[in-house]
Amino acid sequence: MSNAAVDNVNVESAEILITPEQLKAELPLTQAAIDTVTESREIIRNILEGKDKRVFVVVGPCSIHDTTAAIDYAKRLKVLADELKDSLYLVMRVYFEKPRTTVGWKGLINDPYLNDTFKIQDGLHLGRKLLLDVTEMGLPTSTEALDPISPQYMQDLISWSAIGARTTESQTHREMSSGLSCAVGFKNGTDGGLDVATNALKSASQPHRFLGINESGQVAVIHTKGNPYSHIVLRGGSNGPNYDSVHVRLCEEALEKNKLPSNIMIDCSHANSSKDHNIQPLVLENIANQIVEGNESIVGIMVESNIGAGNQALNADLDLLEYGVSVTDACIDWATTEQSLRDMAAKISPVIGNRRN
Template sequence: MPTQTENLNVLAFDHMPSPDEVKARVPLTERAAAAVVAGRKAVMDILDRKDPRVFVVVGPCSIHDPVAGLDYARRLKALADEVSDVLLLVMRVYFEKPRTSTGWKGYINDPFMDDSFRIDVGMERARKFLLDVCELGLPTATEALDPIAPQYYGDLIAWTAIGARTSESQTHREMASGLSTPVGFKNATDGDLEVAINAIISAGSPHSFLGINSQGQSAVTRTRGNRYGHVVLRGGGGRPNYDTVSVSLAEQALAKAKLAKNIVVDCSHANSWKKPEYQPLVMKDVMHQIREGNQSIVGLMIESNIEAGNQPIPADLSQLKYGCSVTDACVDWATTEDMIRKSAAVLRDVLPKRERRA
């Protein structure tokens, strides 16, 4: 036998059900499909300036408890209906967490939160959770981190984010070019906007790359390009970038690249110095910009949960506080309602003046 030269650091290859197998266990329903299609169309119409509303991606930093997550979704659906004339609310449903070094990688990777990494279980449960949210008639948003994962649940997503750590990744740009949703690219963690702009250009072009098909087989994936890429300002490099000067500079950079001036502002992360109590101040400032005539800001992101703050993952999971984040700290539900309602009130008489296209 020849000397072994591959898989030297691989312990095992555990079986993973194919996307078709998981979808057969958790099939798409007509009601859920209608919510997905309606959500995507609404976001696309906002980006195309056919709809003057602003979309708001709001929800937990990450999903770890599907019971509390669905509780949050029901509350958000009621609020979404209340402000639907002004704001399009899309629930933030994040299952994968990028890590600078180590830490819990999210519900798909470790659904039991015990380092057992039952990805097969996590993927099916994640799909079931998305289905339940869509069944409520609420569109969902997520971050695409693993390039294979969208094959398992992409049919239930209305808006996708590419994070600050992955906007520069060729793999994620290629993946975004084939996604069925609008895609927001965040600026880099150091605040660099050019990374996101280059990502939009790249994802808007056709690509061919190695992936898997719905049967789980290796395949050459060929895409047509995604024309609904846009930038997400999340701050970075020790400063926020939601202010009027930063937004104006982003508009100029997009115009120079001959891209649509579509900007989403992330109220969290570096824009709030990772302090959730500052998120309402960021949103208030952005609403003021729109009220004063800004035409480029089309959306916002908020990290929100039932309870404020965050918590470490205890050894005894029964000690977890209900509805409280185990990753980034969030604003609580009462604050979320107040932020959304006040923003809707500020914009209600302004929207008729926003730029529209036939």
């Protein structure tokens, strides 16, 4: 008897993908990459525990659409990271997946050729190769953990992960985060409220059991230990920005009330910059002032930055795309990135050694 009338009614086809094990065999970790990931994860953990007094900065393109430009950016960032290492610990933002409220380009893994062909297997290869290239430079990477399957393909090369405002409330993402190998930042809800994020932190810190895949691509029940290095990310909301000292204090109180570590990261983009990339340096300046004035809970910062400023629309002729300019959210350009981070490092450097004692 056929099940066609009731089974997979709206599924057109199913394409078998390479397994995580196979992809890792084709693009294996090198010792240089292992060293970068191991060291950077430990540094971020130490910052969250107050052992390392620096501020870690997740900075880079809103999304990766051109791996050549991404390598160009990474080389520039590595030089800056070495220059500012005494005050700021720089981590490159390497985002491959973009959440969509309705429709739109979903990122390099889903649509690597930016033409709705959805060659996901090619996207997995391109993404993993880029992560290898960047970590082999000695530069740590971060990404948004959006699809619950993709971490099996990429997580061994990631030093910090974000859970976005749209997915912080998701049970699936809270459970997944409890098993991720790196520290995880949960953004406040799109309304700017903190309850969703604080609940997520408590959930992710606990062991979970859920359906997923193993290295061989088999459906499996995943048993996690819980992730003790999750923290909140303030990104503003529909009620406006929340990076100022008043909102930071309210966040500290919420964390204390929920018996959570007072670790706060601030996203300089999104609602905190009113979606105007030109405001991001002003947010950075405000954060630096809070640190100089004695704030000890701000441990991390996010900045959307690219080679060129602003953003551009995707169109049918990809040759018309401007090099190094975002095709998703608008970013500050490289010159502004350098100046803003140098200014921040210079401002907070005198107080770094006295933080979180």
